[in-house]
Amino acid sequence: MNHFKKTKQFLIFTSFVISLKFASAQDVHYANMQDLKIWYNPALKTNKTSLLQANYRNVNYQGIAGYNSQEGTIELPLSSHDKNEDNIGYADLAVGINAENGTNGTMKVSTAMMAFSYALPLNYDNTYLAAGLQGTYTFSQVSLLNYNLFRDHFDQYGALGSAVMADPYQSGYEYDYFSFGIGAAIFHA
Secondary structure, three states, rough: HHHHHHHHHHHHHHHHHHHHHHOOOOOOOOOOHOOOOOOOOHOOOOOOOEEEEEEEEEEEEEOOOOEEEEEEEEEEEOOOOOOOOOOOOEEEEEEEEEEEEEEOOOOOEEEEEEEEEEEEEOOOOEEEEEEEEEEEEEEEEEOOOOHHHOOOOOOOHHHHHHHHOOOOOOOOOEEEEEEEEEEEEEOOO
């Protein structure tokens, strides 16, 4: 029985390493990404607790442009074991939506996300190897025809800069795309 368990762990790890060949980076655009680890690497779910998170942000740049951001995420651990039990593998499912809209109709950028992660214990001291898969669907529409009049690096890390990257021609047409990412982490709980 122990041999079967080790073989299963080896196959999971080998599958993960092989899948890295097909991985690509995510292009998440939410301005407060440091608060939302699960959005840019689902393997960073380092606990077995459920989480409901919502964020709202309203920004106005001296009357030139403004936008508001809304984000909501639900994380649900999937485990048949006791949450307080140590050194057991556990899975997590996360679903989220993010919407950023210009206050004057200049942009609409929204992303829906679904992620799955699994943490596998490496030893009996609560050290885990985690892998996560994530799919995002983004739909964006940008019409910033006077964006080139803004100063250099205007709103470099906010919604406007990434919205323009999503529609580099600033055409005002809607662009929809799907992206898939893989993340990994080693952590001590």
